[in-house]
Amino acid sequence: MSKTIIGDALPNIPWKARPEGCTDVVWRDPENPIIGRFPFPAANSVFNSAVVPFKDGFAGVFRVDLKTRKQELHVGFSKDGINWDISEKRIEFIKTKDEIDDFSVGYDPRVTKIGDRYYVAWCNMFAVGSNTCTIGLAYTDDFENFYQLENCFLPYNRNGTMFPEKINGNFAMLSRPFNDSEPGCIFYSESPDLNFWGNHRHVMSPSTYWDWLKIGAGPTPIKTTEGWLLFYHGVQKTCSDACYSFGAVILDLEKPWIVKHHCEPYLIAPTELYEQVGDVSMVCFPCATLQDAETGRISIYYGAADTVVAMAYTQVDELIKYIKDNDMIK
Ligand code: BMA
Numbered sequence: 001m002s003k004t005i006i007g008d009a010l011p012n013i014p015w016k017a018r019p020e021g022c023t024d025v026v027w028r029d030p031e032n033p034i035i036g037r038f039p040f041p042a043a044n045s046v047f048n049s050a051v052v053p054f055k056d057g058f059a060g061v062f063r064v065d066l067k068t069r070k071q072e073l074h075v076g077f078s079k080d081g082i083n084w085d086i087s088e089k090r091i092e093f094i095k096t097k098d099e100i101d102d103f104s105v106g107y108d109p110r111v112t113k114i115g116d117r118y119y120v121a122w123c124n125m126f127a128v129g130s131n132t133c134t135i136g137l138a139y140t141d142d143f144e145n146f147y148q149l150e151n152c153f154l155p156y157n158r159n160g161t162m163f164p165e166k167i168n169g170n171f172a173m174l175s176r177p178f179n180d181s182e183p184g185c186i187f188y189s190e191s192p193d194l195n196f197w198g199n200h201r202h203v204m205s206p207s208t209y210w211d212w213l214k215i216g217a218g219p220t221p222i223k224t225t226e227g228w229l230l231f232y233h234g235v236q237k238t239c240s241d242a243c244y245s246f247g248a249v250i251l252d253l254e255k256p257w258i259v260k261h262h263c264e265p266y267l268i269a270p271t272e273l274y275e276q277v278g279d280v281s282m283v284c285f286p287c288a289t290l291q292d293a294e295t296g297r298i299s300i301y302y303g304a305a306d307t308v309v310a311m312a313y314t315q316v317d318e319l320i321k322y323i324k325d326n327d328m329i330k
Contacts (some may be wrong), residue, residue: 006293117141121152133155165223203256204249231267
């Protein structure tokens with residue numbers, strides 16, 4: 001029994017024990033990929049997607065790229081977190097103001113439960129027909145009706161991930177502004193009303209070998225007795241192209257812009273065929289976790305090669321020990 005995760009028990013968490021002989025602190029599901037690339041006939045691929053516990057099972061918002069190559073968000077439901085029924089129709093957002101742009105293209109969703117409400121943050125094309133992405137935001141209570149709020153920031157921004165509770169009385173989000181000369185550091189922002197955002201603070205810059213080009217927050221941070229456990233992706237530019245891996249940091253509970261521990265090695269890098277070969281090769285991109293506060297089990301959903309969804313597992317106490325044993329912050 002572990003009391004390290006501060007949160008709910010999740011006895012039905014999808015889970016596979018560490019395979020015999022494996023010494024890694026995070027290990028893959030031997031059945032990977034758990035979601036294949038064609039969830040329905042019009043789909044080209046499903047990856048970089050977010051799930052949460054919902055009713056007696058799980059619900060999710062999935063990045064589905066269609067055979068037109070249009071990037072859309074689709075709802076899915078599952079009894080066990082592994083076998084998913086993904087809707088063939090994209091989410092039709094209900095705009096909370098007429099002035100909010102019609103949805104055109106959206107990708108890489110994160111879903112965060114705050115109180116009784118679920119919030120979806122995603123990379124949203126700001127103006128229809130343009131290529132100016134920023135963080136789109138919507139909420140749902142039932143995974144049927146999704147109410148779209150104002151975009152959170154100006155372009156260019158991606159990888160918006162909300163904290164699961166208010167910090168200092170405000171909603172809080174990590175995001176990754178970028179431009180050509182500054183491809184990406186993680187920042188923290190707060191909002192009293194999910195409309196106006198401020199108190200922007202720098203959290204971290206690319207700082208290891210495997211993440212030196214750019215980084216971005218991954219799943220909703222997990223509250224633990226040691227701080228907020230954040231998985232993040234990092235990109236290494238290589239001779240052939242880019243390599244997306246993921247690692248972890250622990251952020252201060254009260255001041256989450258302070259990095260307390262920073263694990264130097266990556267946790268998962270593209271070493272399996274389904275991570276190395278696909279529409280975009282060499283990509284492991286986490287967007288969601290499930291966790292059981294009772295056992296400390298964590299299940300990580302990650303997109304593989306921009307094509308399929310894969311799953312990895314870890315145990316919180318072992319992971320925190322590993323992060324501290326390999327801490328870049330001395
Ligand atoms: C990023 C995003 C992700 C994608 C990754 C690798 O810029 O577009 O959706 O997984 O590139 O292609």
